[in-house]
Amino acid sequence: MRRIGIWSWLVIVTGLSVLGACDQKNPLDIFADSTKDCAEMLLQRDIQKVAKTREQRFLGKVPEATARCLGGKRAGSLREGPWLDWPNYWAAGDATSQAPAQLLAHAKVLGPNAQGINGAIYELELQRIELIKFNLFDNNKTYEAYVTGRDGEAGPVLKTWPEMRLPRSHPDFKAVGGDRTQVCRRELIRFRTLTGICNDIRNPLMGSTHQLFARNVEFNTTFPDLGLNETTRNRHGDRLGLLKPDPQIISRKLFTRAQSQPDRCHEGYGLPGGAKEAECEYQKAPFFNVLAAFWIQFMTHDWFAHLEEGHNRPEWMAVGCATQLVKNVEQQLMGDDVKKLGCRPDDKIDAAIIAEGTEPGSFTQGGKSYLTRAPKTTANHITAWWDASQLYGYDERSGKRVKRDPKDQAKLLLMPVREGTSGGDKLGYLPVFEPGDPINPEWSGQEATAFPDNWSIGLSFYHNVFAREHNAFVEEFRNQATRTPEGDSGLRNPASPDAVIRYRDVTPNELFEIARLVVAAEIAKIHTIEWTPQLLYDEPLNRGMNANWQGVFEKQEVVADALKEVVRRLDDSEDAKKANSLYAALAGGPGIFGLGNHVYEEVPLVGLIDPGKQDRWDLKNDDHINGGVNHFGSPFNFPEEFITVYRLHPLLPDLIEYREWNQEPNVIRQKVPVVETFRGKATESMRQKGLANWALSMGRQRLGLLTLQNHPQFLQNLKMNRLQSPTQQIDVAALDLIRDRERGVPRYNEFRRQYGLKQLTSFDDFVDTRVPKDSSARRDQEQRVKTLREVYGQHQCDESKKITEAQLNDDKSPINDCLGHPNGSLIDNIEDVDTVVGWLAEFRRPHGFAISETQFVVFILNASRRLFSDRFFTSSFRPEFYSTLGVEWVMHNGPGQEMMEQGMPNGHKQQVSPMKRVLLRTMPELAGELQGVVNAFDPWARDRGEYYSLDWKPRPEAKGDEAFTIKK
Numbered sequence: 001m002r003r004i005g006i007w008s009w010l011v012i013v014t015g016l017s018v019l020g021a022c023d024q025k026n027p028l029d030i031f032a033d034s035t036k037d038c039a040e041m042l043l044q045r046d047i048q049k050v051a052k053t054r055e056q057r058f059l060g061k062v063p064e065a066t067a068r069c070l071g072g073k074r075a076g077s078l079r080e081g082p083w084l085d086w087p088n089y090w091a092a093g094d095a096t097s098q099a100p101a102q103l104l105a106h107a108k109v110l111g112p113n114a115q116g117i118n119g120a121i122y123e124l125e126l127q128r129i130e131l132i133k134f135n136l137f138d139n140n141k142t143y144e145a146y147v148t149g150r151d152g153e154a155g156p157v158l159k160t161w162p163e164m165r166l167p168r169s170h171p172d173f174k175a176v177g178g179d180r181t182q183v184c185r186r187e188l189i190r191f192r193t194l195t196g197i198c199n200d201i202r203n204p205l206m207g208s209t210h211q212l213f214a215r216n217v218e219f220n221t222t223f224p225d226l227g228l229n230e231t232t233r234n235r236h237g238d239r240l241g242l243l244k245p246d247p248q249i250i251s252r253k254l255f256t257r258a259q260s261q262p263d264r265c266h267e268g269y270g271l272p273g274g275a276k277e278a279e280c281e282y283q284k285a286p287f288f289n290v291l292a293a294f295w296i297q298f299m300t301h302d303w304f305a306h307l308e309e310g311h312n313r314p315e316w317m318a319v320g321c322a323t324q325l326v327k328n329v330e331q332q333l334m335g336d337d338v339k340k341l342g343c344r345p346d347d348k349i350d351a352a353i354i355a356e357g358t359e360p361g362s363f364t365q366g367g368k369s370y371l372t373r374a375p376k377t378t379a380n381h382i383t384a385w386w387d388a389s390q391l392y393g394y395d396e397r398s399g400k401r402v403k404r405d406p407k408d409q410a411k412l413l414l415m416p417v418r419e420g421t422s423g424g425d426k427l428g429y430l431p432v433f434e435p436g437d438p439i440n441p442e443w444s445g446q447e448a449t450a451f452p453d454n455w456s457i458g459l460s461f462y463h464n465v466f467a468r469e470h471n472a473f474v475e476e477f478r479n480q481a482t483r484t485p486e487g488d489s490g491l492r493n494p495a496s497p498d499a500v501i502r503y504r505d506v507t508p509n510e511l512f513e514i515a516r517l518v519v520a521a522e523i524a525k526i527h528t529i530e531w532t533p534q535l536l537y538d539e540p541l542n543r544g545m546n547a548n549w550q551g552v553f554e555k556q557e558v559v560a561d562a563l564k565e566v567v568r569r570l571d572d573s574e575d576a577k578k579a580n581s582l583y584a585a586l587a588g589g590p591g592i593f594g595l596g597n598h599v600y601e602e603v604p605l606v607g608l609i610d611p612g613k614q615d616r617w618d619l620k621n622d623d624h625i626n627g628g629v630n631h632f633g634s635p636f637n638f639p640e641e642f643i644t645v646y647r648l649h650p651l652l653p654d655l656i657e658y659r660e661w662n663q664e665p666n667v668i669r670q671k672v673p674v675v676e677t678f679r680g681k682a683t684e685s686m687r688q689k690g691l692a693n694w695a696l697s698m699g700r701q702r703l704g705l706l707t708l709q710n711h712p713q714f715l716q717n718l719k720m721n722r723l724q725s726p727t728q729q730i731d732v733a734a735l736d737l738i739r740d741r742e743r744g745v746p747r748y749n750e751f752r753r754q755y756g757l758k759q760l761t762s763f764d765d766f767v768d769t770r771v772p773k774d775s776s777a778r779r780d781q782e783q784r785v786k787t788l789r790e791v792y793g794q795h796q797c798d799e800s801k802k803i804t805e806a807q808l809n810d811d812k813s814p815i816n817d818c819l820g821h822p823n824g825s826l827i828d829n830i831e832d833v834d835t836v837v838g839w840l841a842e843f844r845r846p847h848g849f850a851i852s853e854t855q856f857v858v859f860i861l862n863a864s865r866r867l868f869s870d871r872f873f874t875s876s877f878r879p880e881f882y883s884t885l886g887v888e889w890v891m892h893n894g895p896g897q898e899m900m901e902q903g904m905p906n907g908h909k910q911q912v913s914p915m916k917r918v919l920l921r922t923m924p925e926l927a928g929e930l931q932g933v934v935n936a937f938d939p940w941a942r943d944r945g946e947y948y949s950l951d952w953k954p955r956p957e958a959k960g961d962e963a964f965t966i967k968k
């Protein structure tokens with residue numbers, strides 16, 4: 001019999017202590033009920049374990065007793081439907097989700113609130129481990145070894161792959177060992193390389209430019225449009241195609257932002273001169289600002305690109321606006337329909353680049369047949385590493401676009417282009433591309449940087465900010481070198497590891513590369529502990545993300561217990577060998593960042609931190625340099641499905657509410673159309689108005705909710721000169737669907753089943769039943785569900801058709817075409833819904849989530865993997881590579897000692913956030929404005945109120961801000 005673990009005991013103890021844990025009036029009833037639920041949960045051993053097989057995995061649903069134990073009656077009553085249960089637990093929402101203030105209710109380690117948060121974190125960790133276990137499918141020909149193993153080793157514990165060797169044609173082939181065992185050494189491992197090779201010293205090619213995207217779903221579920229197997233044909237019949245259902249129809253009916261005064265919006269192009277009277281209505285998220293929208297575009301330009309230098313395949317194809325379903329029958333669109341809908345039949349786009357389109361091989365294991373890769377593959381045309389490649393480059397051509405300061409080669413070139421008196425302007429602005437620079441013609445006039453595509457004011461903003469940050473680090477390093485030229489910088493050269501490198505010895509080129517390492521790590525930190533906790537604004541996620549970064553074991557014992565318990569259960573599992581690498585990665589304790597950057601005798605490489613032990617980490621030891629990375633048996637690259645959930649175009653407003661920091665920031669002076677800042681116009685606007693004013697404007701404005709009927713109008717009507725079509729326009733919202741179809745992303749319901757989420761059985765499941773029936777919000781949702789039904793249609797179901805291998809029904813029978821409805825009945829074509837449409841339609845979300853739960857599972861897996869796999873965030877996060885100053889800069893969010901925020905935001909002591917520090921350094925004139933800001937991505941004038949409030953109320957100094965008086 002299984003031993004009851006620490007966490008279970010904790011549940012018992014807290015369960016017995018829940019004097020206040022309830023939504024009933026009499027505390028004694030509460031005591032009796034809650035204790036009974038928790039005891040029942042334990043008796044039934046309902047604490048979920050890590051699944052052994054795909055069909056047994058945790059689907060985010062718990063038994064009623066568990067839900068009631070962790071969240072009271074309310075959580076028990078909200079279990080209906082496919083959605084995750086943990087968001088209903090105690091303290092997982094705003095103040096109203098906390099248990100009534102009675103005995104122990106607010107205790108940090110005991111009591112219902114701790115119990116609710118703990119329960120949520122436990123389930124999230126369980127999901128993450130199962131995602132690692134069941135959702136890794138590499139396209140680079142390593143998948144067969146993952147399934148069958150190699151030389152007696154199980155696939156999931158393999159650490160090197162022949163497919164990740166440099167080919168003979170590679171200029172560094174010889175340097176890494178040629179035909180012998182390849183290991184990167186010396187100059188190749190010192191800094192991040194331009195093309196991303198040698199991050200993992202034993203898998204030189206991994207994550208480098210032009211490697212193939214991976215998948216998170218079984219290969220035979222990809223490319224459903226092609227109907228390659230019976231299950232897929234059963235699932236979709238003949239209802240799917242590249243333009244079926246018509247993507248422009250979907251865009252116009254399901255994505256368009258309704259305008260009550262279209263003449264003031266002009267399809268997102270606003271009014272001449274940025275007139276303030278312009279208005280493009282959009283649904284807004286009260287807790288997330290426009291800076292956050294552009295931040296994520298800035299990130300995606302670091303992680304992945306399907307396009308090569310802003311282009312696809314030179315083959316121009318139609319993009320819909322041709323047919324629509326009328327009462328489940330496809331009909332051609334008539335002229336009047338086209339006019340009414342506003343779509344464009346003459347638009348054309350260049351087809352997606354496909355890397356391999358030949359039939360994939362197959363193999364069998366345990367009587368089951370597998371494909372070796374997806375039926376088609378595509379390549380990532382930039383490095384997959386979080387290496388700030390959008391700033392510094394990812395191949396020779398992009399590297400040439402990066403301009404260094406001729407007076408100090410360690411710095412990026414910044415020019416004094418504004419007469420401004422403010423501190424920030426003196427730090428300068430990026431130069432503009434010059435004739436002869438290797439660029440596309442449409443990029444001329446833009447600031448010079450490695451990744452110039454789809455440039456607008458938001459990207460101009462971040463590229464300028466981080467160029468200033470790069471130079472700020474260089475400046476500080478030089479100051480230190482002036483103070484102590486003979487001092488040990490902490491750096492070492494792997495070519496002569498014992499030689500101390502003094503400050504005075506560091507060359508400008510070396511310092512440039514060190515600054516790149518520091519900037520990339522800062523960006524990863526900002527994203528992990530500042531952007532994401534605001535995107536997922538609740539306590540379980542705040543703890544989870546901080547745990548990812550800096551570990552949980554010392555500071556938050558309770559979280560640690562939850563995590564340890566999941567890991568213990570994993571270790572108990574029969575396939576302990578396979579589980580081993582997961583165990584090693586998760587049992588250590590110091591989070592992912594810095595994993596393996598200390599090594600102690602007699603404990604595993606990634607073992608527990610014990611302050612009494614002496615650190616043996618050694619630059620001469622390959623296992624120390626590389627020992628912290630974990631790929632879980634599958635070489636790292638992003639999966640195609642990751643790009644799908646980052647199609648976040650609804651975040652963008654059409655118009656930016658422009659303000660000025662030194663002239664009454666509460667006043668909106670102009671409404672600048674984002675599209676009027678497209679490409680080179682961004683550079684002009686940046687120089688004319690200045691970085692600090694743009695920071696203030698985008699910092700105060702709310703971004704768009706990720707929901708249906710909320711795409712920016714300017715993106716549906718984007719003009720691009722490169723397009724070879726009569727309209728020279730494209731509907732980017734429709735293109736989002738087309739690209740996913742070209743790249744074979746499974747449709748929404750199978751996508752969810754593949755990721756271990758419950759399927760939907762009709763469009764009605766999208767409606768959030770917590771919203772009052774007679775409210776306008778509920779009516780809106782129901783109206784959108786009607787439109788979904790109209791657009792995707794219905795069919796008569798056939799229960800003899802099995803539609804998936806990924807999950808079973810509750811009674812263990814196969815899931816069939818009828819999804820639980822009577823055979824032959826007319827059911828919704830929920831299986832056909834494009835994944836982007838599906839996740840936008842999820843009206844029910846965990847508290848404070850700007851994204852849906854479907855997007856969220858994709859992040860849980862891939863956001864941690866891009867840290868786990870990167871040597872520079874794990875075992876090589878060391879002074880030998882970063883310098884002592886560099887390590888401190890990343891840890892303390894800048895030079896000097898840690899700075900602490902005043903008060904206890906949401907109940908936590910907190911460092912002044914990393915992005916706020918960057919803003920303060922690069923735009924010191926914003927010090928006053930930023931004083932009340934705790935998270936740079938929360939609208940700056942919002943009063944954060946108490947415990948994860950989402951209210952839209954001004955802080956005292958911003959009472960006059962017009963944004964709080966606007967109706968919508």
Ligand code: HEM
Nearest residue numbers: 293296297300304305306307454456646647648649732739
């Ligand atoms: C002014 C702002 C923006 C413009 C003009 C823009 C434009 C575009 C265009 C034209 C494409 C299609 C490329 C193609 O497949 O041919 C695209 C793709 C994409 N956009 Fe945007 N976008 C903007 C902002 C954003 C933002 C804020 C995000 C948020 C993450 C985003 C995420 C993406 C993603 C993930 C893709 C797919 C990239 C790929 O296939 O590798 N974009 N965008």
